[in-house]
Amino acid sequence: MSEEIKQEMAVEVRDLSRTFGARKALNKVSFDLPKGAFLSIFGPNGAGKSTLLRVLSTLTPPASGSQVKVCGLDVVKEDFELRERIGIISHNPLLYPDLSAEENLRFFAELYCLDNPEERIDELLEAVELKHRRMDLARTFSRGMTQRLSIARALLPNPDIIFLDEPYSGLDPHAMDILDSLIDKVREGHTFIMVSHDLQKGLQLCSHALILANGQKVFFDERANINEEEFARLYRETVGMGVS
Amino acid sequence: MAQSNDYVMERKPKEKKPETPSKIKVSNWRQFKAIIRKDIVMEMRTKEMITSMGLYALLVLVIYYIALSQAGQGFDFTRIAAGLLFLAIIFTSLLGLNRSLVHEQDQGCLEALLLAPIDRPIIFLGKAVGNFIFLCIVEVFIVPIFYFLFLGGGALAQSGPWWMLVVAILVGSVGIAGAGTLMATMSVNTRGKDFILAVMFVPVMFPLLLIIVTAMTSVIVANPGYVASFWQQIAGAVVFDVVMVGVGYVLYDFVLGA
Numbered sequence: 240m241s242e243e244i245k246q247e248m249a250v251e252v253r254d255l256s257r258t259f260g261a262r263k264a265l266n267k268v269s270f271d272l273p274k275g276a277f278l279s280i281f282g283p284n285g286a287g288k289s290t291l292l293r294v295l296s297t298l299t300p301p302a303s304g305s306q307v308k309v310c311g312l313d314v315v316k317e318d319f320e321l322r323e324r325i326g327i328i329s330h331n332p333l334l335y336p337d338l339s340a341e342e343n344l345r346f347f348a349e350l351y352c353l354d355n356p357e358e359r360i361d362e363l364l365e366a367v368e369l370k371h372r373r374m375d376l377a378r379t380f381s382r383g384m385t386q387r388l389s390i391a392r393a394l395l396p397n398p399d400i401i402f403l404d405e406p407y408s409g410l411d412p413h414a415m416d417i418l419d420s421l422i423d424k425v426r427e428g429h430t431f432i433m434v435s436h437d438l439q440k441g442l443q444l445c446s447h448a449l450i451l452a453n454g455q456k457v458f459f460d461e462r463a464n465i466n467e468e469e470f471a472r473l474y475r476e477t478v479g480m481g482v483s
Numbered sequence: 484m485a486q487s488n489d490y491v492m493e494r495k496p497k498e499k500k501p502e503t504p505s506k507i508k509v510s511n512w513r514q515f516k517a518i519i520r521k522d523i524v525m526e527m528r529t530k531e532m533i534t535s536m537g538l539y540a541l542l543v544l545v546i547y548y549i550a551l552s553q554a555g556q557g558f559d560f561t562r563i564a565a566g567l568l569f570l571a572i573i574f575t576s577l578l579g580l581n582r583s584l585v586h587e588q589d590q591g592c593l594e595a596l597l598l599a600p601i602d603r604p605i606i607f608l609g610k611a612v613g614n615f616i617f618l619c620i621v622e623v624f625i626v627p628i629f630y631f632l633f634l635g636g637g638a639l640a641q642s643g644p645w646w647m648l649v650v651a652i653l654v655g656s657v658g659i660a661g662a663g664t665l666m667a668t669m670s671v672n673t674r675g676k677d678f679i680l681a682v683m684f685v686p687v688m689f690p691l692l693l694i695i696v697t698a699m700t701s702v703i704v705a706n707p708g709y710v711a712s713f714w715q716q717i718a719g720a721v722v723f724d725v726v727m728v729g730v731g732y733v734l735y736d737f738v739l740g741a
Contacts, residue, residue, distance in 0.1 A: 296598060297598070298594060298597060298598065300740070319600055319602075320600070322598055322599060322600040323509075323600045325598070327594075327595075327598055329591065331590055331591035331594075332590050332591070333590065333591045333592060333594060333595035333598075334590055334592070334595070335521070335525060335586075335589075335590075335592055336589060336590060337525045337528050337529050337586075338521065338524065338525060342521075342524065346517055346520075346521045347595070347599065349513055349514065349516070349517030350514050350517055350596070350599040350600075350601055351599060351600065352508060352509050352510050352513055352514070376528075392595070
C-alpha cells in the first residue's frame with residue numbers, strides 16, 4: 240500500500256536541512272507532492288524558497304540526514320539520472336545571449352543527447368511562437384520573448400518536473416498571459432513547482448501550496464482545502480509582510 | 484544528532500535503485516563537441532577573447548621592444564627570446580581564461596550547463612579545449628610579430644628547426660589551457676576574480692615556464708646536443724600537462740560544487 244503511494248509521488252522531502260555557514264537556509268522541511276501536482280511556494284526573501292528549489296534540482300546538496308527524492312530518485316546519489324527529468328524556468332533566462340534562438344536550443348538538445356533535435360526544436364519554437372525569430376540572437380529579444388525561449392529550453396528534454404523560479408518577474412501583462420497559456424498547454428502529465436511572491440497568481444495556478452519562513456515549513460496543504468482569505472491572513476501573520 | 488543520522492545512513496543496506504530507466508542515451512563525445520562548437524560559434528561572433536588577447540599580446544611585445552631598444556648591438560636576444568615570448572603568452576592567456584568562464588556566468592548559463600545530464604569533467608575538457616584553440620589562434624598572430632621584432636635579420640640562422648619551437652609552444656599551451664581552465668572556474672565566483680586568477684595561475688605556471696623556456700632556448704641557441712635536451716624538456720612539459728589536465732578532470736566536479 241505504502242509502496243503504491245510512494246510510486247505516485249513526484250517529490251518526497253524528509254527532514255530537509257541546509258545551512259550556509261551559521262545560517263539555516265532550510266530547517267527540517269518535510270512534505271510529499273504527488274505526480275501531476277502544481278506546488279506554489281510562498282515566503283519572504285531569505286525564507287529558503289530558492290534553496291529548496293536548488294536542492295530539488297540537484298544544484299545544491301542537502302545537509303546529511305536529509306532525505307530528498309524527486310521522481311523517485313535521490314537528489315544526491317542519483318543526481319545525474321534526475322537531471323534528465325527536470326527542467327527549470329527561472330527569472331534568469333539560462334540562455335547564451337550571443338547564440339540565436341535555434342543555436343541555444345540546439346546546444347541544449349546536444350547536451351541532452353536528444354534523438355531528433357531539429358524536429359523537437361521546430362516543435363518548441365512553434366509552441367512558444369518564436370519560429371519567425373529562430374535565427375535572431377537571444378540578446379536582441381525582449382524580456383517576454385527571452386522568457387518564452389527559456390521555456391522552450393526547459394521543455395526540450397520533455398521533463399517530468401518543471402521548476403519555476405519566479406517566472407513572472409519582470410514580465411509585462413501580455414508576456415504573463417503567454418506564459419500562463421504555455422503552462423496550461425504543458426500542464427498535463429507534468430509536475431510543477433513554482434516559487435512566487437505573487438500570492439494571487441500562485442494560488443490561481445496551484446494544486447498545493449507551501450509557505451516557508453526562516454527556512455521552516457509554516458504551511459502545506461492542497462489547494463482544495465485552502466480558504467483564500469484565511470491563507471492570506473496566515474501568510475501575513477507568519478511571514479510578516481503584505482500580500483500582493 | 485547529525486552524527487547519529489550519518490551513522491544510521493552509513494549502516495543502512497544500499498537501497499535498490501528505483502525502476503526509472505534512463506530516458507536518454509547520454510553521449511559524452513556529443514556533449515563535449517557541443518561545448519566546443521558553442522564556444523567557437525560565440526567567439527567567432529563576438530571575437531571578445533581573441534581581440535582582447537591579441538591586442539594585449541601586441542602591447543606587451545611593443546613594451547618589450549621599447550624596453551629593450553637601448554640594449555645595444557652586442558646584446559644577444561636569442562638568449563632571452565624564448566622567455567619573453569612565453570611570458571607574453573602566459574599573461575595573454577589570463578585575459579582569455581577569465582572571459583571563457585565569465586560568459587558562462589552571464590544570465591546563469593553555467594547553472595544551465597550544470598542542470599543538464601552531463602559529467603562535470605566533460606565540461607572541463609570542453610572548456611579547456613576551447614581555451615587551447617583560442618590561445619593557438621592568438622599565437623598564430625603574435626609569434627610571427629615577435630620573430631620580426633626581435634629575431635629578424637638572421638638571428639635564427641644558426642638555430643634548430645622552427646617546428647621544434649612550434650611543438651614547445653603547443654605543449655606549453657596545453658598546460659596553460661588545462662591549469663587555467665580549472666583555476667578560472669575556481670575564481671569565477673570570487674569577488675576579485677581577475678586578481679585571484681592571476682595570483683593562483685602564475686605561480687602554478689612557474690615549472691612550465693621554466694621547462695618550455697629551456698626547451699625553446701636550446702633550439703634557438705642550438706648548442707651541441709640540443710635535440711636530446713629539447714626532448715627531455717618536452718617530456719617534462721608533457722608530464723606537467725598530463726598532471727594538470729588530470730587534476731582538472733578529477734577535481735572539476737568538486738570545484739563546481741564548491
